[in-house]
Amino acid sequence: MGLSPVMEPMSKLLKERLVAADRLLFATVDDDLGSFISISVKRAVLGRPTVALFLGPQSCFGTLTAKKFFKRGIFIALRHAPGISVASIVPLCLAPEYARVVRIGLHDPQWWDMHDGHTLRQPGDTPVASEVRQLAGGGRPIVCWLGAVSVHKGFAFMVDSLEANPDLARQICFVSAGVAGSEQALTSRFRSIGGIHLDRRLKDSEWESLYGVADAVWACYDPRYDQASGTFGRAVQFGVPAIVRRGSLIHMAAMKFGAPVVSVDFGDCNAAANELGKIAKADRGTAATKEREIRIGSWRNDFILSTMRALGGAKPTDVEFCEGAA
Structure with a gap:
């Protein structure tokens, strides 16, 4: 995506760097929600787009508690903030309630990370x-x-x-x-x-x-x-x-x-x-590999394209990519 990876403890200097970046993608907001809110809101005021992956949107739902009510309220507000695009790593067709707290529904990178854009890697031997x-x-x-x-x-x-x-x-x-x-x-x-x-x-x-x-x-x-x-x-x-x-x-x-x-x-x-007890020796063969490869590749492409659109300041589309079996 043309971004520079950063992985280090949050600090005043790092916050300043993240606020100043032209484009910013948070790999996860779950572990430091306070810093994400602070940084993304400042960037929104400056007109700089921010995209963030929310790994646990289910934590906003279920039996209502004060903590869930407060957390859900924060993400609902962020969802309507210009320039801030919070994305779930679950397509919204599988969890439509997540649309209340995120703007984009994507496929988890761990569902397509064996695909390099051309082929789907298969396990080697060790x-x-x-x-x-x-x-x-x-x-x-x-x-x-x-x-x-x-x-x-x-x-x-x-x-x-x-x-x-x-x-x-x-x-x-x-x-x-x-x-x-x-x-x-x-x-x-x-x-x-x-x-x-x-x-x-x-x-x-x-x-x-x-x-x-x-x-x-x-x-x-x-x-x-x-x-x-x-x-x-x-x-x-x-x-x-x-x-x-x-x-x-x-x-x-x-x-x-x-x-x-x-x-x-x-x-x-x-x-x-x-x-x-019904599990038997698998015969995985290659019959479905091409279909699987195409499907997995489409998830990868959708993740990249949707994220790039949001990083470019474009509003996420109303129709998300969530096809059935190939």
Whole structure:
């Protein structure tokens, strides 16, 4: 986009630099809302366009509290401020209520970042992937948890579901790849029922390669964590089925875009174990790759073009890009 990347703690000097920039894109406003408001309003007065990605617009909705009421009011006001374009990383056709607090609905960059504008990159092979293939044996499907162990992202639910059906971990190879952190007890339970835990931070090439061997990846999160997901997005790009919470935002996205998923009701361990038991060795082939490549590329292009229009001072269009399955 012709922008200079900046990643550093907010300071008086940095604020002055950001206010003075001809064009400004905030990769996220969620962690320092106060600074974003201060900078973007000053820029609006000076006639300088600002675009910002709002990762958690769902935090403005749900059961009304004073904090939510105040936060929603701020974003409603910003939505009507000239020169300030706040964008969700979820298309508004999937969450139309977000239109109250954002001006643009985009596809999460983690849903299209494997596309370079021409082709959609597919996973390579690494020693980690080879090790997982070997541990799984020839016939067992592989289910991967990718990232740090997290209860709100459903790791405890996954473990509970495996414990509800001890035979499941013998039928399917469950692999967790990411640091355990403070959840050592939970990962010990995972190992005790036959799960494989790689307790370290993987390189990009390594986690990508695990999508290449996975027959499904875990993206079934707590209902309180209902937002865009990088794990789900990479699964869509690589053509790997994602395990999702039925009725979640990413479940609706999968239905809209024709992406393969295994949907389960969060918290129902017996039903989840039954659905997980149906996972089979995937035959991803290349039949749908071209269609998928075109669709993912269109999301990337829309993100760039919509952002560039807003950075140029143009008012976002009323009709956003949100097509169904190719």
